[in-house]
Amino acid sequence: ATRVPAPTPVKRPLVFAHRGSSVAEPEHTLTAYLRAIEEGADGVECDVRLTRDGQLVCVHDRRLERTSNGQGLVSTRTLAELGELDFGSWHPGPGEDDDLVYDVTADGRARVLTLDRLLTAVHEANRPMRLLIETKHPSRYGPAVEEKVVEALRRYGVHEPRRGHPVEVSVMSFSALAVRRTRRLAPLLPTVMLMDLLPAGLRGGRLPFGSRVGGPGVRLLRAHPELVQRLHDRGHQVYVWTVNEAADVDLMIELGVEGVISDRPGFVRRRLDEL
Ligand code: G3P
Ligand code: CA
Secondary structure, three states: OOOOOOOOOOOOOOOEEOOOOOOOOOOOHHHHHHHHOOOOOOOOEEEEEEOOOEEOOOOOOOEOOOOOOOOEHHOOOOHHHHHHOOOOOOOOOOOOOOOOOOOOOOOOOEEEEHHHHHHHHHOOOOEEEEEEEEEOOOOOOHHHHHHHHHHHHOOOOOOOOOOOOOOEEEEEOHHHHHEEEEEEHHOOOEEEEEEOOOHHOOOOOHHHHHHHHHEEEEEHHOOHHHHHHHHHOOOOOEEOOOOOOHHHHHHHHHOOEEEEEOOOHHHHHHHHHHO
Protein backbone atom coordinates (compact mmCIF):
# COMPACT_ATOMS: atom_id res chain seq x y z
CA ALA A 1 0.00 0.00 0.00
CA THR A 2 1.18 3.51 -0.73
CA ARG A 3 2.22 5.33 2.37
CA VAL A 4 0.46 8.64 2.71
CA PRO A 5 3.04 11.19 3.75
CA ALA A 6 2.24 12.96 6.98
CA PRO A 7 1.26 16.57 6.47
CA THR A 8 4.05 19.01 7.15
CA PRO A 9 3.45 20.29 10.66
CA VAL A 10 2.70 24.00 10.69
CA LYS A 11 4.74 25.66 13.37
CA ARG A 12 2.51 28.28 14.88
CA PRO A 13 4.31 31.28 16.32
CA LEU A 14 3.30 32.60 19.72
CA VAL A 15 0.98 35.60 19.49
CA PHE A 16 1.74 38.53 21.78
CA ALA A 17 -0.65 41.46 22.14
CA HIS A 18 1.28 44.67 21.59
CA ARG A 19 0.25 47.18 24.31
CA GLY A 20 -2.77 44.88 24.81
CA SER A 21 -5.36 44.44 22.09
CA SER A 22 -4.55 47.98 21.12
CA VAL A 23 -6.53 48.50 17.93
CA ALA A 24 -9.78 47.47 19.64
CA GLU A 25 -9.10 49.22 22.96
CA PRO A 26 -6.96 52.09 24.25
CA GLU A 27 -3.38 50.83 24.45
CA HIS A 28 -1.90 49.87 27.82
CA THR A 29 -5.26 49.91 29.64
CA LEU A 30 -6.42 46.96 31.68
CA THR A 31 -9.32 46.61 29.24
CA ALA A 32 -6.89 46.23 26.32
CA TYR A 33 -5.00 43.46 28.14
CA LEU A 34 -8.11 41.59 29.28
CA ARG A 35 -9.43 41.70 25.73
CA ALA A 36 -6.12 40.27 24.48
CA ILE A 37 -6.41 37.41 26.97
CA GLU A 38 -10.01 36.85 25.88
CA GLU A 39 -8.92 36.85 22.22
CA GLY A 40 -6.55 33.98 22.91
CA ALA A 41 -3.19 35.76 22.88
CA ASP A 42 -0.36 33.59 24.18
CA GLY A 43 1.12 36.62 25.85
CA VAL A 44 1.12 40.40 26.12
CA GLU A 45 3.66 43.15 25.64
CA CYS A 46 3.94 46.39 27.62
CA ASP A 47 6.27 49.35 27.93
CA VAL A 48 7.13 50.62 31.38
CA ARG A 49 8.08 54.02 32.77
CA LEU A 50 8.81 55.36 36.22
CA THR A 51 6.62 57.99 37.85
CA ARG A 52 8.10 60.78 39.98
CA ASP A 53 7.45 58.69 43.10
CA GLY A 54 9.16 55.62 41.65
CA GLN A 55 6.14 53.57 40.58
CA LEU A 56 6.17 51.57 37.35
CA VAL A 57 3.36 52.40 34.95
CA CYS A 58 2.60 50.94 31.54
CA VAL A 59 2.92 53.89 29.17
CA HIS A 60 4.74 53.99 25.84
CA ASP A 61 5.52 57.68 25.23
CA ARG A 62 7.66 59.91 27.46
CA ARG A 63 4.86 62.43 27.33
CA LEU A 64 1.21 62.15 28.28
CA GLU A 65 -0.51 63.96 25.42
CA ARG A 66 -1.08 61.13 22.92
CA THR A 67 -2.68 58.56 25.23
CA SER A 68 -4.28 60.61 27.99
CA ASN A 69 -5.93 63.93 28.67
CA GLY A 70 -2.83 65.06 30.59
CA GLN A 71 0.17 67.08 29.50
CA GLY A 72 3.90 66.91 30.11
CA LEU A 73 6.30 64.14 31.04
CA VAL A 74 5.14 60.93 32.72
CA SER A 75 8.27 61.07 34.90
CA THR A 76 7.27 64.40 36.48
CA ARG A 77 3.96 63.03 37.85
CA THR A 78 3.25 60.90 40.87
CA LEU A 79 1.12 57.79 40.48
CA ALA A 80 -1.70 59.56 42.33
CA GLU A 81 -1.52 62.46 39.85
CA LEU A 82 -1.63 60.07 36.89
CA GLY A 83 -4.64 58.45 38.57
CA GLU A 84 -6.55 61.71 38.03
CA LEU A 85 -6.18 61.44 34.24
CA ASP A 86 -8.16 59.58 31.60
CA PHE A 87 -6.14 57.10 29.52
CA GLY A 88 -9.15 56.00 27.45
CA SER A 89 -11.02 58.89 25.89
CA TRP A 90 -8.36 59.64 23.20
CA HIS A 91 -9.08 56.29 21.58
CA PRO A 92 -11.30 56.46 18.47
CA GLY A 93 -14.02 54.13 19.56
CA PRO A 94 -15.29 51.20 21.54
CA GLY A 95 -14.01 47.76 20.68
CA GLU A 96 -16.06 45.04 19.06
CA ASP A 97 -17.59 44.16 22.41
CA ASP A 98 -18.68 47.30 24.26
CA ASP A 99 -19.24 45.76 27.66
CA LEU A 100 -15.61 44.76 28.18
CA VAL A 101 -14.56 47.75 30.27
CA TYR A 102 -12.26 47.41 33.26
CA ASP A 103 -10.57 49.68 35.74
CA VAL A 104 -12.70 52.65 34.86
CA THR A 105 -13.59 55.26 37.50
CA ALA A 106 -17.18 56.12 38.46
CA ASP A 107 -16.99 59.11 36.10
CA GLY A 108 -15.88 56.85 33.21
CA ARG A 109 -12.12 57.48 33.11
CA ALA A 110 -9.77 54.65 32.13
CA ARG A 111 -7.06 54.51 34.80
CA VAL A 112 -3.35 54.41 34.18
CA LEU A 113 -2.17 50.80 34.44
CA THR A 114 0.59 49.86 36.88
CA LEU A 115 2.97 46.98 36.16
CA ASP A 116 1.75 45.33 39.38
CA ARG A 117 -1.87 45.41 38.19
CA LEU A 118 -0.82 43.90 34.85
CA LEU A 119 1.15 41.16 36.65
CA THR A 120 -1.97 40.38 38.67
CA ALA A 121 -4.07 40.26 35.49
CA VAL A 122 -1.77 37.81 33.72
CA HIS A 123 -1.76 35.58 36.82
CA GLU A 124 -5.55 35.71 36.94
CA ALA A 125 -5.83 34.51 33.33
CA ASN A 126 -5.74 30.96 34.72
CA ARG A 127 -3.88 29.62 31.73
CA PRO A 128 -0.29 29.84 30.55
CA MET A 129 0.52 33.47 29.79
CA ARG A 130 3.68 35.19 28.74
CA LEU A 131 4.55 38.78 29.53
CA LEU A 132 7.10 40.82 27.58
CA ILE A 133 8.14 43.94 29.46
CA GLU A 134 9.96 46.56 27.43
CA THR A 135 12.18 48.99 29.27
CA LYS A 136 12.75 52.07 27.18
CA HIS A 137 16.17 53.65 26.88
CA PRO A 138 17.84 53.49 30.28
CA SER A 139 18.37 56.48 32.48
CA ARG A 140 21.85 58.01 32.63
CA TYR A 141 21.46 58.17 36.38
CA GLY A 142 21.49 54.45 37.09
CA PRO A 143 19.54 51.25 36.72
CA ALA A 144 16.36 52.49 38.44
CA VAL A 145 13.84 51.12 35.94
CA GLU A 146 15.53 47.75 35.65
CA GLU A 147 15.79 47.47 39.46
CA LYS A 148 12.11 48.26 39.93
CA VAL A 149 11.08 45.80 37.23
CA VAL A 150 13.12 42.99 38.75
CA GLU A 151 11.82 43.90 42.24
CA ALA A 152 8.23 43.62 40.98
CA LEU A 153 8.94 40.31 39.26
CA ARG A 154 10.53 38.93 42.45
CA ARG A 155 7.40 39.87 44.42
CA TYR A 156 5.37 37.73 42.02
CA GLY A 157 8.01 34.97 41.92
CA VAL A 158 8.47 35.35 38.14
CA HIS A 159 11.99 36.83 37.99
CA GLU A 160 13.22 33.49 36.64
CA PRO A 161 11.46 30.71 34.73
CA ARG A 162 9.93 28.07 37.02
CA ARG A 163 8.90 24.70 35.71
CA GLY A 164 5.11 24.39 35.68
CA HIS A 165 4.50 28.06 36.52
CA PRO A 166 1.86 29.46 34.16
CA VAL A 167 3.37 32.94 33.86
CA GLU A 168 6.62 33.40 31.96
CA VAL A 169 8.19 36.83 31.84
CA SER A 170 10.88 38.26 29.57
CA VAL A 171 12.37 41.74 29.63
CA MET A 172 13.18 43.35 26.32
CA SER A 173 14.91 46.49 25.13
CA PHE A 174 16.53 48.17 22.17
CA SER A 175 19.30 49.09 24.58
CA ALA A 176 22.08 46.56 25.19
CA LEU A 177 22.87 48.48 28.40
CA ALA A 178 19.35 47.90 29.70
CA VAL A 179 19.61 44.19 28.85
CA ARG A 180 22.95 43.96 30.64
CA ARG A 181 21.59 45.71 33.74
CA THR A 182 18.57 43.39 33.81
CA ARG A 183 20.67 40.25 33.54
CA ARG A 184 22.98 41.42 36.32
CA LEU A 185 19.99 41.87 38.59
CA ALA A 186 18.26 38.64 37.56
CA PRO A 187 20.70 36.34 35.73
CA LEU A 188 18.06 33.75 34.79
CA LEU A 189 15.40 36.18 33.59
CA PRO A 190 15.00 35.75 29.80
CA THR A 191 15.74 38.85 27.76
CA VAL A 192 14.88 39.89 24.21
CA MET A 193 17.24 42.12 22.22
CA LEU A 194 15.07 44.38 20.10
CA MET A 195 16.44 45.68 16.82
CA ASP A 196 15.25 48.14 14.22
CA LEU A 197 18.47 48.03 12.19
CA LEU A 198 20.59 45.12 11.02
CA PRO A 199 22.68 44.16 14.04
CA ALA A 200 26.30 44.71 13.02
CA GLY A 201 27.56 42.76 16.04
CA LEU A 202 25.71 39.63 14.99
CA ARG A 203 28.11 38.85 12.16
CA GLY A 204 30.62 37.13 14.38
CA GLY A 205 28.75 36.06 17.45
CA ARG A 206 25.50 35.82 19.28
CA LEU A 207 23.23 38.50 20.66
CA PRO A 208 24.79 40.47 23.52
CA PHE A 209 24.45 39.61 27.22
CA GLY A 210 22.87 36.20 26.85
CA SER A 211 19.63 37.21 25.13
CA ARG A 212 18.03 34.08 23.75
CA VAL A 213 15.62 35.99 21.54
CA GLY A 214 16.16 38.61 18.84
CA GLY A 215 13.33 41.07 18.24
CA PRO A 216 13.47 42.65 14.77
CA GLY A 217 10.79 44.97 13.45
CA VAL A 218 8.60 43.70 10.62
CA ARG A 219 9.91 46.41 8.26
CA LEU A 220 13.47 45.24 8.83
CA LEU A 221 12.42 41.66 8.02
CA ARG A 222 10.56 42.67 4.87
CA ALA A 223 13.85 44.15 3.62
CA HIS A 224 16.13 41.48 5.14
CA PRO A 225 14.19 38.22 5.55
CA GLU A 226 17.52 36.36 5.75
CA LEU A 227 18.02 37.83 9.23
CA VAL A 228 15.71 35.13 10.65
CA GLN A 229 18.00 32.38 9.39
CA ARG A 230 21.06 34.23 10.68
CA LEU A 231 19.51 34.42 14.14
CA HIS A 232 18.35 30.80 14.01
CA ASP A 233 21.84 29.67 12.92
CA ARG A 234 23.20 31.22 16.10
CA GLY A 235 20.63 29.41 18.22
CA HIS A 236 18.36 32.39 18.79
CA GLN A 237 14.60 32.56 18.61
CA VAL A 238 12.91 35.44 16.78
CA TYR A 239 9.97 37.58 18.00
CA VAL A 240 8.80 40.16 15.44
CA TRP A 241 6.93 43.44 16.00
CA THR A 242 4.46 44.84 14.97
CA VAL A 243 2.66 42.31 12.78
CA ASN A 244 -0.82 43.62 11.96
CA GLU A 245 -1.46 42.75 8.29
CA ALA A 246 -2.40 39.38 6.75
CA ALA A 247 0.53 39.48 4.31
CA ASP A 248 2.96 40.01 7.17
CA VAL A 249 1.44 37.17 9.20
CA ASP A 250 1.94 34.92 6.16
CA LEU A 251 5.54 36.10 5.77
CA MET A 252 6.23 35.32 9.44
CA ILE A 253 4.92 31.78 8.97
CA GLU A 254 7.08 31.36 5.89
CA LEU A 255 10.14 32.58 7.77
CA GLY A 256 9.38 30.33 10.73
CA VAL A 257 9.62 32.93 13.49
CA GLU A 258 8.79 31.89 17.05
CA GLY A 259 6.70 34.91 18.06
CA VAL A 260 4.67 37.73 16.54
CA ILE A 261 3.79 40.86 18.48
CA SER A 262 0.59 42.45 17.19
CA ASP A 263 -1.88 45.25 17.90
CA ARG A 264 -4.56 42.84 16.58
CA PRO A 265 -3.96 39.57 18.44
CA GLY A 266 -7.46 38.20 17.72
CA PHE A 267 -7.03 38.76 13.98
CA VAL A 268 -3.59 37.12 13.98
CA ARG A 269 -4.88 34.13 15.97
CA ARG A 270 -7.70 33.61 13.46
CA ARG A 271 -5.31 33.90 10.52
CA LEU A 272 -2.98 31.34 12.07
CA ASP A 273 -5.87 29.01 12.86
CA GLU A 274 -6.87 29.08 9.17
CA LEU A 275 -3.52 27.66 8.12
O1 G3P B 1 7.59 44.91 20.81
C1 G3P B 1 8.58 45.81 20.50
C2 G3P B 1 7.97 47.09 20.08
O2 G3P B 1 6.97 47.42 21.01
C3 G3P B 1 9.00 48.16 19.99
O3 G3P B 1 8.49 49.39 19.55
O4 G3P B 1 7.81 51.68 19.93
O5 G3P B 1 6.11 49.92 19.94
O6 G3P B 1 7.70 50.11 21.83
P1 G3P B 1 7.50 50.31 20.35
CA1 CA C 1 7.05 48.34 23.17
